[in-house]
Each structure stands twice: as structure tokens, then as C-alpha cells.
Amino acid sequence: MSKNDIEPISGPIWPLAPQPQGDLALAGDWGQRSYGIGSGFGDLNLSTILRIASEWRWLILGAAAVAIAVAIVVTFLTTPQYRATAVLELNPPAVEILEDSMTKSGGNNDQQYLSTQYGLLASKSLAERVAQEMNLASNESFVSAEADRATRVKIATAILSSNFEVSPVQGSRLVRISYSSPSPDLAARITNSFADNFINANLERRYEASSYARQFLERQIATIKGDLEKSERELVAYAQRQSIINTGASQGQPGQGGGAGSDTASIQGASLLAMNQALAVAQARRIAAEQRYRQMSSASTTAEITASTAPMRQWRAQLEAEYQNKLSSFKPDYPDMVRLRNQIEALDQQIKREAGTVAGGNNASLLAEFQAAAAEERSLQERVEQLKSTVLNLRGRSIQYNILQREVDTNRSLYDALLQRYKEIGVAGGVGTNTVSVVDPAEPPGGPYKPNLVLNVLIGLLVGVLGGMGAALALEFVNDTIKTPDDVRDKLRLPSLGVIPKKTSEEALADELKEQTSPISEAYFSLRTSLQFTTETGAPKSLLITSTRAAEGKSSTTLALAQNFARLGNSVLLIDADLRKPAFVTGVDPNEGLSKLLTNSDPVQNHVLKTQVENLSLVPCGPIPPNPAELLASPRLKAIISEAMNHYDMVIVDGPPVLGLADAPLLSGVCRGTLLVVESGKTRTKAAVDAVNRLKAAGSHIVGAVLTKFRHQAHGYGYGYGYEPYKYGGIGSREREIKLVAQREG
Structure with missing residues (x-):
């Protein structure tokens, strides 16, 4: 390779399938925003659960495998248990204690009765009765013989109660009782013993109830008998004191005509009744005589009187x-007028006397009869008035008598009823249909019912999955990192401009970016498109790309974006501004680069190198200075960026991480836009928030964030990934280098 070749690289890139993001608006005030661990985890929905399950699938599968193994081991180590079952029928009792009080089965009474019987079947007293009846306290295979007899009985009772089950059959009066034991024969015998002892206990309770009823009735009969005798004596004594004598009608029932409460029940009342009847007859005779007398007077003498x-x-x-x-x-007082009036009056008197003389001779006999009847009527009327007074006086004295009479009648009725019921209890006590019967007796089971290997494995699988999922949720809650685009928006309050999938092949990044249909290339195309919509004029003319800490894919993102914008026909200048651990190294003289430009007044073009990518140029880091922050803080940096923007369509600056260093905030202050690179599942939320706050405090315009090294199925979690300041190292400390073929311009 020639000395003009440049070999740059960044660490591996993790990501998601390409996904354009449209939320480019910054939200919230980071200067006032507080951050809490696990924020955003409260939006737990099905998609989040599926994502967590996919990320932690090996933990969940491991927990399920361990739980299944434990279930299998427990199954083989557990002693087989045999369960014998018997079926009983429960019927409400048909014997009543008091007359007309028979309980009819059905409704609430039937349900209450059945519930009571279920409780009696599961009672400790029945278990103790079975233990004593089967002498289980002396069975060394059932109870240890070390304790005394009473203690062994208690232990046997406790064992029986813990292994005995009562299962009602819904919608019927049937109930299943079952007992579990390592011995099938013992399980069947104990189950049948429970059924037999329950039936015997029911019979004993019924006999005791009849015996109690007889004793109760005997006491009540003796009490009522004494009350009846006492009330009868009081009634007779009061009648003697008050001289009250009742006729035979007084033996009737109270409240009926002629009974003890009637006035005719006494002698005075009977006499008054007779006198009233005689008075009615006398009145009738007097009326008849009077009528005959008047008719005779008016009819027979009228003609004689007239003649x-x-x-x-x-x-x-x-x-x-x-x-x-x-x-x-004349006036009426004139003497002749007075004389005439006296003569007229004298004639009137004479006419009346003549008429009376004629009528008296014919009606003498009828008048005598009429007068006799009237006299008899007056006599009877006087007697009736006397008897009325006597009867009213007797009525006042009979009030207490009637009270005593009613008490006597009530006591007599109670006495007769109790005596009759006592006779019925004596004849039918303890006799009747048994309320409990065995439908199916218990038989020794053919095989154990537990342990059930299939059921235990299913339970172990369920417990393991739930436990693994719970552990995954807990780890997800504790592991406070930026994992998804939603975390970028919700936790960092930044637009999510893109999601870069994790590079799975061993192929170099530069080679994979050449394949424009690869997932990583498509993801960076989406990021480039999102950047073009971050401002009104398109992508920022000068863009700083930084990250919270090292090895988040910052330099790889810088290279990919520079190449993508260059493919659009734009002249792009890539500046390696990481003066501590540069990513882009060349084979040319290391005295050329940004660090030299910061210390002199050379034109930028003197330090620009051509690369093998068309329209893409590079300003390397240059010699690593001892004081990078001081160089970047000089006004020369702003002049360099301004000069580069005048010669190129776009200037992309690859900066160092934010935390622990002052370099990135200084660079962001002179660039028109800043892109924050966040590694999915590795960058701690608190660290990312601090990085955003530092950049904003430096006056930078953060256009958004890109999520790198994202995986659909899982995210790599870890701790201790914080950036260590002042120990950033040199070129030789990088795991890989990004190689660009560089040629000097001009």
C-alpha cells in the first residue's frame, strides 16, 4: 500500500432495520429536566414485553430449563402417593322435634345442611375418631412409637386431617371423600373408616337429639302441668269470692256464643234473658188490647153519638x-155577644158529655183488658231494669274471671300438645331414614396419583418461564440504558433521526457500505434523508458527529454520512477533530492536519487530502498535541470551519466523545449542527442526558440522535462502559482503523 492510502475504522456497529424518523422537533427544557432511573419503563405493553422476552430469551430459556430439571428431580425423589375415594349421599333429616315443623329439603336450608355436613366430614373430631377406631396411634409405620399415647393420637389425627379431602359434587347431594397414603390398601381402609364413622356419628347425634327432645318435653310438661293446676285453683277461688256461677254454657270454648266470656253464662244473665222474653210477650199483649179498644171506640159508637x-x-x-x-x-165584650158565647160553650160541654155517656157503655170491657196488659208490661219492665243493673255489676266482676279462664285454657292446650308430642317422640325417636349413605365404597387404587411427571414438568416450565420473565423485567428495569428509538425521544428528548443495525458479518465497514442494498447502507441512507429535513435549507452545512462515550460507532457514522452525501454530488470535507485518538489515519506526513492548522495560518486547502470516494476529501488529525482542549478553544477553529464551508458544500466533523472532555462542546459551538451517536443497550441514560446538557450549555444546536448497533432480538447490556477522561490513548490503542485512499489536492 502506498503512503497516500488511509485506513480508518470504528468499532462494530449495532442497529435496527432502516427506519426513517420524522420526529425532528426538540422537546423539553434540559436545563430544568430531572432524570430518574428506569424512566419510560412504566409504559409496559405487549410490544415491550415481547421485546424484553426476545432480548432476554436465553435467560428465560435457562430459567425454564432449570425449573424443568428441578421438577424432574423432585418427581423422582417424591414418594408415590395413592388416593382412595368413596362417594357418599347426604339427605336432609326427616324427623321433626316440634309439631308441624318438618324441614323440607331444598333452597337455602338444603344448602346450609350440606355445607354443615361438609364441615363435619373435615372436622378434627371425626379424624380423631377414625384414628382411635383404627388404632393408628399404635401403628409404627404410621406414627413413631417414641411419644406417649396421647401425643401419638394427636399426631395421627393431624396426619389424617392433612391427607383427607372433601369434594362436593356440584348440583347434587353427593360428596367425594378421599385419603392419600403411600400404601393403597391403607388409603382405602382409612377412607372407608371415615365414611363408616361419619354415618355412626350422625346416628349418635340423632339419638342424642331424640333423647334431648324427650328430656326437654318432660321438663316442659311438668312445668305446664304445674301452671295448669295453679291457674285452675285461682279461677275457682275467684269465682267463689265473687259469687260467680256459670251455667252449663260456660264450658264452651272461649270467644264462642254462650262461652265464659258471655253475659248469659251466669244465672243473672240467664234470668235477664228470660225476663226480656216475657217483657216482649207482655208488650205484644198490651199493644193488641189497645188496638182492639181503639178500634171499637171509633167504629161502634159514632152513629149513636151523632143521633x-x-x-x-x-x-x-x-x-x-x-x-x-x-x-x-158589636165588639166581643158586648153583653149580648158575651151571652151568646157562653151559650155556645155550654152546648159544647153538653155534647161532649152526651158522647162520653154513649161510648162508655160499649168499651168498658175492652178498656179493662187494655189497662191490665199495660200494668203487666210496667211490672216486667221494672224487673228487667233491676236485672240489667245486676248483670252490669257482674260483668265488671267477671273481667278477672275471664282472664283466669283464658290462662286455664291456654295451659290446658299447651299441656295437651306437649303430652301428644312426647308420646310421638317416645314411639318414633331414633327411627327413620338414615341421612348419610355410602354410594361407592373406597377401593385400593391401581396406581399413584402423584407425583405426576407431566404435570410437574408443565408446572416447572410455567414457573421457569414466569421466573425468567420476571428476572428479565427486573434486569430491564435496573439496566438503565438507551435501547430503542422511543427511549431517545422519551428519555433524551431528542428527535430519533435513524437506527443503524448491528453489523453481523466480518466484512470491513467500508466494504459493506459499498453494497448499497445491505441493511447498514439502507439505514445510513435513511439517516442522511432525515438530516436533510432538520433545517429549512436542508442538512446543516457544518455538522459535528459525537457520542457520549467511546466505541459507540461515531466514526463509522461519520464515514457513512460523508460517503452518502458525496454520492449525492455534494463536495464533502471530512475533518478528523479527535485530537486524542483519531479514527482516520493516513500514510502521509503526520505534520499535516487539523492540529497544524490550529497552530498556524495556513490555508485549509494545504492540509486537505483526496480520498478514493469521489467528492469526498479529508482533513486528518495531524500530530497529536499535548493540549487538545486549548487548541480547540482558540478562535482559529471557527475560522477553519468557516473557510472550509466556503470551499465545500458540506463539512462533517468527527469529534471525540462528550463526557470527561471539553473537546466536543468546543467543536459543537462552531458547527451549525450536532448529531449525537448513541449505542443501543450500552449507553447509560444518565450519561447520555449529561452529554446532551453539556452540548446545549456550549450553545450547540443538536439536530437529533442516531441509535447504533441495534438488534431486533436482543441488546447487549453491561456496566462500566463510562468514558475515562484524560486516558484516551493514541492511534495505536484503536482496535481497528478506517482506511481512506488519500491524495493531495492540486
Whole structure:
């Protein structure tokens, strides 16, 4: 190779498929923005989970493999367990304690009964009964013989309870009971013992319930009998004190006619009833006699009275006519007028006497009959009034009597009912349909039900996948790096101008960029297009390309962009401004380059080298100075960039990393735009944020960021990648060099 050849390189480039980015607007105020670890991780969605699962697939697969291995080992080390099952039928009880109180199965009562039976099946008392019935406390294969008898019984009971299961059959009164044991025969015997002891316990409870009911009824009967006798004595004593005598009607039921609550139940009441009836008869006789008397008086004597008094009536009429005739001439007090009035009145008296004499002879007998009937009626009326007073007095005294009578009747009814129920309990106590029956007894199982290898492997797989995914999420949360274009926008608040995929082949970058259909070439084409839309006039005329730390693909991006813009026909000048560890080295005299231009007033063209790429020129680094920051801080740098912009369509500056050095901020201040290169999955968010803040503090215009070394499936995570300032090294410390064929202009 001739001395005019240049061999530059950057480290490997990681990326995503080419993807144009349109979000070019800067957002947020970085001077005031606070940053927290894991910011942006809260937007957890399906795509994020799939991405994390793909990135950490080996961790998840490893966790699943370990979990499956553990499940297999546990399966083979676990003692086989045999489970015997019996089926029981539960029916609600049909024996009632009190009359008309039979419980009908169904509804809430049926469900409550079944739930109670399930609880009794799983009770500790039933397990203890089985342990004692099978004498498991003395079985050394079941319980260790070191403890005393009581302790062994407790241990056996605990073992039975822990291995016994009750499983109701939904929608029925059937229940499955099962017991698990290393011995199939023992499992079947214990299950059947549970069923038998449960049936026996139910029968004993029913017998005890009947016995309790009899004892309860006996006590109640004795109490009610004493109350009945006491109330009867009080009733008789009160009747004697108050002289209350009831007729036979008083034996009727209370509240009915003629009963103890009726006025006719007493002698006085009965007499009043009889006298009322007699008074009604007397009133009827008196009314009949009076009617006959009046009819006879008005009908038979009218004609006789008229014939006897006719002359007197005629005379009276004449006097009345004369009186009326003179009244028009004389006043009523005139003597003749007074005399005529006295004569008329005398005739009226005489006519009445004559009529009475005629009528009295015919009605004498009827009048006597009428008067006798009226006298009898008055006598009976007086007697009735006396009896009314007596009955009302008796009614007041009978209030307490009726109260005592009702108490006697109530006690007698309770006594008769309890006595009848006691007889029924005595005859039917403990007899009836059993509420529990065995449908299918337990038989020794043909094989173990656990451990189940397939189930354990599936559980292990599920646990491993979930555990691996949880670990991946935790590591993703803890590993605070820029991984995706969304992180660039959300965490750095910069436009994501492009995503460069990771270079997978061993081919040199320069050779891969020649293949314009390769993913990396397409990604850089997309980045070039995005840069052309960052300003109103297109891509920035002077562009600084820098990164947060070393080995993020900064120099590779610089070369790719320079070549792409040169292919468009633009004259491009590439300036290697990394005065500490330059990326572009040449075989020419190292005294030519940027470091020399910064220390003299030579024209820029004197230090420009042609490359093998058409329209692309290079200003190399030149001799590595002892004080790069001081050189870059001189006004000469701005003059060099301005002179280069006058001769070339575009000036691309390859700068050093930002953190730990003052070089990149100084360079960004004299360039019209700055492009930040971020390595996917390696650049820490906090470091990138600090780099952006430093660049903005220097007055640079950050047009956006490009994500390099991006992989679809996974991102390489790690720690300790921070840039070490002041130990940047020389040319020989680079892993690779980017070679350009350089020719001196002119």
C-alpha cells in the first residue's frame, strides 16, 4: 500500500432495520429536566414485553430449563402417593322435634345442611375418631412409637386431617371423600373408616337429639302441668269470692256464643234473658188490647153519638150564626155577644158529655183488658231494669274471671300438645331414614396419583418461564440504558433521526457500505434523508458527529454520512477533530492536519487530502498535541470551519466523545449542527442526558440522535462502559482503523 492510502475504522456497529424518523422537533427544557432511573419503563405493553422476552430469551430459556430439571428431580425423589375415594349421599333429616315443623329439603336450608355436613366430614373430631377406631396411634409405620399415647393420637389425627379431602359434587347431594397414603390398601381402609364413622356419628347425634327432645318435653310438661293446676285453683277461688256461677254454657270454648266470656253464662244473665222474653210477650199483649179498644171506640159508637147530640148541634149552629152576624156590629165584650158565647160553650160541654155517656157503655170491657196488659208490661219492665243493673255489676266482676279462664285454657292446650308430642317422640325417636349413605365404597387404587411427571414438568416450565420473565423485567428495569428509538425521544428528548443495525458479518465497514442494498447502507441512507429535513435549507452545512462515550460507532457514522452525501454530488470535507485518538489515519506526513492548522495560518486547502470516494476529501488529525482542549478553544477553529464551508458544500466533523472532555462542546459551538451517536443497550441514560446538557450549555444546536448497533432480538447490556477522561490513548490503542485512499489536492 502506498503512503497516500488511509485506513480508518470504528468499532462494530449495532442497529435496527432502516427506519426513517420524522420526529425532528426538540422537546423539553434540559436545563430544568430531572432524570430518574428506569424512566419510560412504566409504559409496559405487549410490544415491550415481547421485546424484553426476545432480548432476554436465553435467560428465560435457562430459567425454564432449570425449573424443568428441578421438577424432574423432585418427581423422582417424591414418594408415590395413592388416593382412595368413596362417594357418599347426604339427605336432609326427616324427623321433626316440634309439631308441624318438618324441614323440607331444598333452597337455602338444603344448602346450609350440606355445607354443615361438609364441615363435619373435615372436622378434627371425626379424624380423631377414625384414628382411635383404627388404632393408628399404635401403628409404627404410621406414627413413631417414641411419644406417649396421647401425643401419638394427636399426631395421627393431624396426619389424617392433612391427607383427607372433601369434594362436593356440584348440583347434587353427593360428596367425594378421599385419603392419600403411600400404601393403597391403607388409603382405602382409612377412607372407608371415615365414611363408616361419619354415618355412626350422625346416628349418635340423632339419638342424642331424640333423647334431648324427650328430656326437654318432660321438663316442659311438668312445668305446664304445674301452671295448669295453679291457674285452675285461682279461677275457682275467684269465682267463689265473687259469687260467680256459670251455667252449663260456660264450658264452651272461649270467644264462642254462650262461652265464659258471655253475659248469659251466669244465672243473672240467664234470668235477664228470660225476663226480656216475657217483657216482649207482655208488650205484644198490651199493644193488641189497645188496638182492639181503639178500634171499637171509633167504629161502634159514632152513629149513636151523632143521633143523640143532633138537636144540640143544630141549636149550637144557630147560636154560632147569630154570634157571627152580630160580630159585625158589636165588639166581643158586648153583653149580648158575651151571652151568646157562653151559650155556645155550654152546648159544647153538653155534647161532649152526651158522647162520653154513649161510648162508655160499649168499651168498658175492652178498656179493662187494655189497662191490665199495660200494668203487666210496667211490672216486667221494672224487673228487667233491676236485672240489667245486676248483670252490669257482674260483668265488671267477671273481667278477672275471664282472664283466669283464658290462662286455664291456654295451659290446658299447651299441656295437651306437649303430652301428644312426647308420646310421638317416645314411639318414633331414633327411627327413620338414615341421612348419610355410602354410594361407592373406597377401593385400593391401581396406581399413584402423584407425583405426576407431566404435570410437574408443565408446572416447572410455567414457573421457569414466569421466573425468567420476571428476572428479565427486573434486569430491564435496573439496566438503565438507551435501547430503542422511543427511549431517545422519551428519555433524551431528542428527535430519533435513524437506527443503524448491528453489523453481523466480518466484512470491513467500508466494504459493506459499498453494497448499497445491505441493511447498514439502507439505514445510513435513511439517516442522511432525515438530516436533510432538520433545517429549512436542508442538512446543516457544518455538522459535528459525537457520542457520549467511546466505541459507540461515531466514526463509522461519520464515514457513512460523508460517503452518502458525496454520492449525492455534494463536495464533502471530512475533518478528523479527535485530537486524542483519531479514527482516520493516513500514510502521509503526520505534520499535516487539523492540529497544524490550529497552530498556524495556513490555508485549509494545504492540509486537505483526496480520498478514493469521489467528492469526498479529508482533513486528518495531524500530530497529536499535548493540549487538545486549548487548541480547540482558540478562535482559529471557527475560522477553519468557516473557510472550509466556503470551499465545500458540506463539512462533517468527527469529534471525540462528550463526557470527561471539553473537546466536543468546543467543536459543537462552531458547527451549525450536532448529531449525537448513541449505542443501543450500552449507553447509560444518565450519561447520555449529561452529554446532551453539556452540548446545549456550549450553545450547540443538536439536530437529533442516531441509535447504533441495534438488534431486533436482543441488546447487549453491561456496566462500566463510562468514558475515562484524560486516558484516551493514541492511534495505536484503536482496535481497528478506517482506511481512506488519500491524495493531495492540486
